[in-house]
Amino acid sequence: xxxxxxxxxxxxxxxxxxxxxxxxxxxxxxxxxxxxxxxxxxxxxxxxxxxxxxxxxxxxxxxxxxxxxxxxxxxxxxxxxxxxxxxxxxxxxxxxxxxxxxxxxxxxxxxxxxxxxxxxxxxxxxxxxxxxxxxxxxxxxxxxxxxxxxxxxxxxxxxxxxxxxxxxxxxxxxxxxxxxxxxxxxxxxxxxxxxxxxxxxxxxxxxxxxxxxxxxxxxxxxxxxxxxxxxxxxxxxxxxxxxxxxxxxxxxxxxxxxxxxxxxxxxxxxxxxxxxxxxxxxxxxxxxxxxxxxxxxxxxxxxxxxxxxxxxxxxxxxxxxxxxxxxxx
Numbered sequence: 226x227x228x229x230x231x232x233x234x235x236x237x238x239x240x241x242x243x244x245x246x247x248x249x250x251x252x253x254x255x256x257x258x259x260x261x262x263x264x265x266x267x268x269x270x271x272x273x274x275x276x277x278x279x280x281x282x283x284x285x286x287x288x289x290x291x292x293x294x295x296x297x298x299x300x301x302x303x304x305x306x307x308x309x310x311x312x313x314x315x316x317x318x319x320x321x322x323x324x325x326x327x328x329x330x331x332x333x334x335x336x337x338x339x340x341x342x343x344x345x346x347x348x349x350x351x352x353x354x355x356x357x358x359x360x361x362x363x364x365x366x367x368x369x370x371x372x373x374x375x376x377x378x379x380x381x382x383x384x385x386x387x388x389x390x391x392x393x394x395x396x397x398x399x400x401x402x403x404x405x406x407x408x409x410x411x412x413x414x415x416x417x418x419x420x421x422x423x424x425x426x427x428x429x430x431x432x433x434x435x436x437x438x439x440x441x442x443x444x445x446x447x448x449x450x451x452x453x454x455x456x457x458x459x460x461x462x463x464x465x466x467x468x469x470x471x472x473x474x475x476x477x478x479x480x481x482x483x484x485x486x487x488x489x490x491x492x493x494x495x496x497x498x499x500x501x502x503x504x505x506x507x508x509x510x511x512x513x514x515x516x517x518x519x520x521x522x523x524x525x526x527x528x529x530x531x532x533x534x535x536x537x538x539x540x541x542x543x544x545x546x547x548x549x550x551x552x553x554x
Contacts, residue, residue, distance in 0.1 A: 226265050230273040235280060237404045237438055243275045244434045248427070251275055253436055255298050256332040259341040268342075268351060283336075283438055286310075293442040297336030302327075304335065313445050315552035316393040316469045316544075319452035324389055326461040336437040338390045339401070339417070340429060343491075344463055345373070345384035353424040355381045370527040372465070375534050376490040378525060382420040385488045386428065391418065392469035392487035393452050395495060399442040405435035414440070418492035428491065448473055451552035453544035454487075455536045464488045466536035468520070468544040472503070479503045484520060484545075489537050496520040499541055508549035510542075517542035 232251075234240040244251045251273040252260060263269045277283060283298040286307050293314065295304070304310055304321045311318045324330055324338075342348070347356035347364050356364045365373055365383035373383045394414045401417050403410050417430050431437065450471040454464040467487035473480045484499040499520035506512050517538040524534045 227267070227270045229264075229271060232273060232275045233279055234275065234277070237277075237280055237283070237436060240275050240277050240280065240436055241405055241434055243273065244436070245273070247433050248425075250433070253277055253340075255334040255337045256300065256329075257337075258329050258333045259337065263342060266349065266351075268349065277436060289441075291441075292444040295335050295440045295442065297437040297439060298334045300331060301333050301335070301338070302330040305330065314393075314397065314442065314450065316396055316450035316452045316471060316548070317390065317442075319552070320389050320393045320454075320467075320469065323452070323454045323456075323464065323467075324461070325459065329461065335390060335440060338388050339394075339414075339440075340431065340437060341387050343384035343428065344387045348384060354384075354421055354426070354428075355424050356383065357424075366527055369529065371529045372533075373527055373530055374490045375521070375524040375526060375530055375537065376486070376494050377420060377492065378490070378527060381422060382428075382491040383527065384491055386418060386490065386492050387463055388418075388487065388493065389463075389467075391493040392467060392485040393450070394440060394442065395485045395493055396450060396469040396471040396483045397442050397445055397448075398471075398483070399440055401437055402439040402441060403431065403435050404438045405432060409438070411441075415493075415495060420491040445471070449548045449552060451544050451547035451550075453540050453547055455540050466533055466540045468537070468540040470541070470544040470548045472508070472545070472548050478505055478507050484516065484541060486520060486537055486541065489524075489533060496541070498522055503545070508545060510546065513542045513545040513549075516545055 232243045252271040254274040254276045283296045452469040454467040471483045482500045482503040486494040499516040502516040502519040520541040
C-alpha cells in the first residue's frame with residue numbers, strides 16, 4: 226500500500242475541508258471494508274484518508290415524524306439490531322441480513338454500502354472502471370462476463386451495482402443527504418446512482434469534497450415490502466440477482482408498487498413494467514410471475530450471463546409474494 230495522510234475530523238464541515246477537490250487528493254474513510262482493499266490492490270491511491278467515524282451526528286438511527294433517519298456511518302449490525310427497522314421496513318432488514326459476515330456487519334456502514342465500488346473482476350484487476358484493453362476496446366462483451374449486467378448493458382459500463390441496501394431504499398422512496406463545500410443538498414436514492422461514461426467518473430452522484438451524511442426513509446406504515454436475493458452460496462458473497470418490492474394495497478388490490486432489481490445492471494434497476502403489471506391486481510402466484518416476466522422484458526445476455534435473467538425473474542416473483550405475506554423478519 227502506498228503512503229497516505231490520515232485526518233480525523235469531528236464535524237462534517239472539517240471533513241469537507243480536508244477532502245479537497247479531486248478523488249486522487251483524498252477519499253472518505255468510514256468502515257473501510259472496501260476502500261482499504263482497493264488501496265492494497267493499488268486500484269486507487271489517495272494522498273489522504275479522511276475518517277468520518279468520529280463525527281457523532283453521522284451515526285444515529287432514529288425515528289422521525291416523517292419516517293426514519295439513518296446516519297451514514299451507522300453500521301449494518303446497527304440496522305439489524307434496530308427493532309423498528311425489522312418491524313416497519315422489512316425489505317431493508319432482509320437486505321441487511323444478506324450481508325452474512327459478522328466482521329463486515331460490525332464495520333461496514335450504510336453510507337459505505339451505497340458508495341462501494343464495483344466488484345467487477347476486470348476493474349479489481351486494474352483494467353479500469355469501464356474495463357478496456359490497451360487499444361481501448363471493451364473487455365467484457367467478449368470476455369468472461371458471467372457476473373455482469375443483463376439490464377442497461379449497452380455500454381460502456383457492464384458491471385453491476387454492488388449495493389445490498391440500495392434496492393430496498395429505492396423501493397421505499399428514500400433520499401440521500403449530502404454535505405459539501407457549497408453546503409447541504411439532497412438527492413433521491415433512485416437518482417443517486419449513474420452509469421459512468423469514463424474511467425475517471427464515479428458510479429454515484431457524489432462530487433470530490435462531498436460526503437453522504439444521512440439517508441432519510443419515508444414512513445412505510447401500511448406498506449408491504451420484502452427483499453429476495455438469489456445467491457450462489459450462504460457464506461459472504463454478493464447476490465447474483467436481487468429484488469426489493471414495496472406495495473401499497475387498497476381493498477386487497479395493489480394501489481401502487483415499487484419494484485427494484487439489484488446486481489443486474491450498472492445501477493439499481495427500477496422496473497416500471499413490473500410495477501404496471503401489479504397495479505390494480507390482487508397478488509397471486511400468476512400475477513407475481515407476470516410481474517417477474519415484465520421486469521426482465523428488456524434483459525439482454527452478454528454471452529455467459531444468460532442464467533441471470535431467470536434468476537432476476539424469480540427474485541422479483543418471490544419478493545412480491547413475500548411482501549404480500551407481510552415480509553416480517
